[in-house]
Amino acid sequence: MPHQLAVTIRAALPAARVAEVSELLAEAGRKGVAGELFPFAEVTGVHFARLLVVPEGPPGADGAPVPASVVYMSEVDAPLQSHLTDLVRKAGEGLEKVFGHCDGYPTGSASVAARTAWLRAHRIPSAAFYVNTVGRGRQQILREARLREAIEEFLDQQGAALSGAPPSRIRAAVQEHVRGRPDLAWARSRPAPPALWWRIRQKAHLVALPVVALFLLPLLLFALPVWAVLLRLHELRDAPGRDRPDRRHLRELAACEDFGAQNPFTAVGSVKPGRFRRATLTAVLLVVDYGVRHFFNRGDLTGVKTIHFARWLFIDDKRRVLFASNYDGSLESYMDDFIDKVAWGLNAVFSNGLGYPRTRWLVLGGAKDELAFKNYLRCHQLPTHVWYSAYDDLTTATIDTNARIRAGLFADLGPAATRAWLALL
Structure with missing residues (x-):
């Protein structure tokens, strides 16, 4: 990076x-x-x-x-x-x-x-x-914005099926969806340092x-x-x-x-x-x-x-x-x-x-x-x-939230952290 x-x-x-x-x-x-x-x-x-x-x-x-x-x-x-x-x-x-x-x-x-x-x-x-x-490059910012959009689109489509499901199951469904998207394969790893x-x-x-x-x-x-x-x-x-x-x-x-x-x-x-x-x-x-x-x-x-x-x-x-x-x-x-x-x-x-x-x-x-x-x-x-x-619709707060969504997507999270991660979406 x-x-x-x-x-x-x-x-x-x-x-x-x-x-x-x-x-x-x-x-x-x-x-x-x-x-x-x-x-x-x-x-x-x-x-x-x-x-x-x-x-x-x-x-x-x-x-x-x-x-x-x-x-x-x-x-x-x-x-x-x-x-x-x-x-x-x-x-x-x-x-x-x-x-x-x-x-x-x-x-x-x-x-x-x-x-x-x-x-x-x-x-x-x-x-x-x-x-x-x-160290947060342009490619990372744009990729993480697309990742968030992809996750939110998936949740919108699966809203009825996931309604009332526990947070861990919802996050597992999101993880499975991302794993099945070759264009989002990069999201499974952390950004490299400078x-x-x-x-x-x-x-x-x-x-x-x-x-x-x-x-x-x-x-x-x-x-x-x-x-x-x-x-x-x-x-x-x-x-x-x-x-x-x-x-x-x-x-x-x-x-x-x-x-x-x-x-x-x-x-x-x-x-x-x-x-x-x-x-x-x-x-x-x-x-x-x-x-x-x-x-x-x-x-x-x-x-x-x-x-x-x-x-x-x-x-x-x-x-x-x-x-x-x-x-x-x-x-x-x-x-x-x-x-x-x-x-x-x-x-x-x-x-x-x-x-x-x-x-x-x-x-x-x-x-x-x-x-x-x-x-x-x-x-x-x-x-x-x-x-x-390069990203005129993204505020610093939105960019930071997108980075946190990526960081928590495949991280080892407990119940409270999982709920907090879902609240970012």
């Missing part, structure tokens, strides 16, 4: 082509033909994928503004090279329509290898990447960061009070933003939302100027990445259970941050979930962004100003016109 990767490919767009590419993506979304240009369903291992235009950024050290860019983002099953190769082969026409305007993209009769190499060269690593359940080499690397990372922190402990104990004083001085000088999302922007965002059980969220914002904020945000995202890699990787992000994937990325020499997620339900409920359950975490990350509601000691205040926080998110949110989900 593969582990999951966050793939982000970004390339600058010539100013003269920004409107054209933006309109192409918007048209694909409006007409529902994104799947024709970008047949992600045919690309092996894709869970979610999106294409969008990131607007130009603030000037860099040379005084020149950062140009607008086109960005491809996906959450996929490893390995990376197989994904990129399959992506070029299956969605090459669509990729050429958007990346073909970018400097150096191999167009025309260029080879698959040349295009794949270009995509790899423009890949941006994530500063932190959250996976709802590590590759051994990857698990070894994860264990090494789990140990390495605390060891380094322990080695640096004397320096950290000295630096922490200094950092706290500097933090408070910065917070007192910070000016919270007063911007409100305009109606046109809200309509454009709404046109990309609420077409299924899930939604995409993409936002970009500038980091507050100065080395202090940049270093603070780097350290915070290092801790976030450590936490989501090793502790919050079984369907629960500190109380928020509706997120399939999320990532944070630095762009433009760490002057801006790009955030993207795939979540269940509406944006309003998504924001409320975070405010109610993990406002401190939002503050620790986003308070380093320009215009964020005023915070105290990094984690207090901020998102607790609900209206200001929601205005901040909406102002920085980008329209995600082209977005794909």
Whole structure:
């Protein structure tokens, strides 16, 4: 079973082509033909994928503004090279329509290898990447959904015959039915774990960061009070933003939302100027990445259970941050979930962004100003016109239930556990 990767490919767009590419993506979304240009369903291992235009950024050290860019983002099953190769082969026409305007993209009769190499060269690593359940691949999710459907169809058909039967007999009938289905033979075994080499690397990372922190402990104990004083001085000088999302922007965002059980969220914002904020945000995202890699990787992000994937990325020499997620339900409920359950975490990350509601000691205040926080998110949110989900009718809760149905189907269960298993159906 593969582990999951966050793939982000970004390339600058010539100013003269920004409107054209933006309109192409918007048209694909409006007409529902994104799947024709970008047949992600045919690309092996894709869970979610999106294409969008990131607007130009603030000037860099040379005084020149950062140009607008086109960005491809996906959450996929490893390995990376197989994904990129399959992506070029299956969605090459669509990729050429958007990346073909970018400097150096191999167009025309260029080879698959040349295009794949270009995509790899423009890949941006994530500063932190959250996976709802590590190791649960796309094939497993889709198979387990079909298994549940097959079992429920069988129970519907056999309802009269099994009515009043004890739970053990009903489960035995289900087992017999599944055994008789060659297409469900895989359900008799447990999912394989991710590759051994990857698990070894994860264990090494789990140990390495605390060891380094322990080695640096004397320096950290000295630096922490200094950092706290500097933090408070910065917070007192910070000016919270007063911007409100305009109606046109809200309509454009709404046109990309609420077409299924899930939604995409993409936002970009500038980091507050100065080395202090940049270093603070780097350290915070290092801790976030450590936490989501090793502790919050079984369907629960500190109380928020509706997120399939999320990532944070630095762009433009760490002057801006790009955030993207795939979540269940509406944006309003998504924001409320975070405010109610993990406002401190939002503050620790986003308070380093320009215009964020005023915070105290990094984690207090901020998102607790609900209206200001929601205005901040909406102002920085980008329209995600082209977005794909491999299982857009499945919530995280449904996916987890399907996995539990498979796990319990042939497991050794007692009477109480058997009743609980049947209650999942």
